[in-house]
Amino acid sequence: MSYVSELVLRDPAVARARDALARGESLTQEDSVRLFDAPLLELGRLAGAFARDRHGDRVYFTVNRQLNPTNVCVLSCKFCDYAKRPDDPTAYTMGEREIKAHVDPEIHEIHIVGGLHNKWRFENYLDVIRWVKEVKPDLKVKAFTAVEIDFFCRLTKHDATWVLERLREVGLDALPGGGAEVFSERVRRELFHQKIGARRWLEIHEIAHRMGIPSNCTLLYGHIETRAERVQHLILLRELEARAPGFYAFIPLAFQPGTTGLVRRQASAIEDLRTIAVSRLVFDNVPHVKSYWVMLGQDTAAAAIHFGASDLDGTIGVEKIAHAALARSPVGMAEEAMVHTIREAGKIPVQRDALYGVVKEYQVEDCTLVQ
Numbered sequence: 001m002s003y004v005s006e007l008v009l010r011d012p013a014v015a016r017a018r019d020a021l022a023r024g025e026s027l028t029q030e031d032s033v034r035l036f037d038a039p040l041l042e043l044g045r046l047a048g049a050f051a052r053d054r055h056g057d058r059v060y061f062t063v064n065r066q067l068n069p070t071n072v073c074v075l076s077c078k079f080c081d082y083a084k085r086p087d088d089p090t091a092y093t094m095g096e097r098e099i100k101a102h103v104d105p106e107i108h109e110i111h112i113v114g115g116l117h118n119k120w121r122f123e124n125y126l127d128v129i130r131w132v133k134e135v136k137p138d139l140k141v142k143a144f145t146a147v148e149i150d151f152f153c154r155l156t157k158h159d160a161t162w163v164l165e166r167l168r169e170v171g172l173d174a175l176p177g178g179g180a181e182v183f184s185e186r187v188r189r190e191l192f193h194q195k196i197g198a199r200r201w202l203e204i205h206e207i208a209h210r211m212g213i214p215s216n217c218t219l220l221y222g223h224i225e226t227r228a229e230r231v232q233h234l235i236l237l238r239e240l241e242a243r244a245p246g247f248y249a250f251i252p253l254a255f256q257p258g259t260t261g262l263v264r265r266q267a268s269a270i271e272d273l274r275t276i277a278v279s280r281l282v283f284d285n286v287p288h289v290k291s292y293w294v295m296l297g298q299d300t301a302a303a304a305i306h307f308g309a310s311d312l313d314g315t316i317g318v319e320k321i322a323h324a325a326l327a328r329s330p331v332g333m334a335e336e337a338m339v340h341t342i343r344e345a346g347k348i349p350v351q352r353d354a355l356y357g358v359v360k361e362y363q364v365e366d367c368t369l370v371q
């Protein structure tokens, strides 16, 4: 028996999804799109039961830092408030000392992403990982999106296998999931026509998985995409995981309108919770769906624990990308606050590293209440 199969549901669309999942069948595009209109709490109960069948009451997080070595970027994606031209007064490029200062002794993961610098060579990006590893050799390094990997291929005139091998030699452990945006040619033409599309993003992650390099994956939602395009995106990721397993987590990223002018306001908390729940049910072969508090805000991220999310990402330290787009969440969250948020949701906090190795499972006495 499982939590999913025991669930009593009233809504026919959610009940149909429950029956399919209980039989071990993946949801179709049509049934998945219909779930977006289902009653929210029914949807949440099913997604929560689905996550519980996989992880029990455990909810994961990591004590980590985000390192964004430069915001100089040769591209200019319409939705991006982070990237700057080289001559912009707010453009920055970190040196060795600044990069090493990001490696706090207590962290178990570093997440490195940034712009496609007009002057940097591949060696400069390799140096970033080398410097991090010099400070903390056992630190798990999650670095460079598929967009950056493709950029390195063009810089070096080598293929992705060669580039990933060089990165692994200096200490790369996993790839982050960014740069996927929405796997829709229509949206790509409109918002990020210079950047790689679905085919190349999926190809790079498939190569990484086949080399034994795990990764995450994302969806940027809440701008000009349709719900059908969100579902199509999830199904393409599900198909990749089926043929070349290696994803740890799927992270729905709520678009931060910032100063882009693309939409007037961020998706509502209701839409965020629906997207997390539908993602959990459609992308049935990914281990975790993350509730990324930086973009959702702490309250919605905490509520998402009951809508299928089984990971809260990390403490992060100083986050630059979403905050360049005026995200209202704090720039970092303390370990105690993470533990408290998960406990308050009635779950068991588990601290992990970038590869989901368990660092610590918290007992009741470990929970320091944060006011």
Ligand code: SF4
Pocket (backbone or CB within 6 Å): 073, 074, 075, 076, 077, 080, 082, 083, 114, 115, 116, 147, 195
């Ligand atoms: S989204 Fe990435 S590739 Fe596009 S402009 Fe911003 S930093 Fe550059």
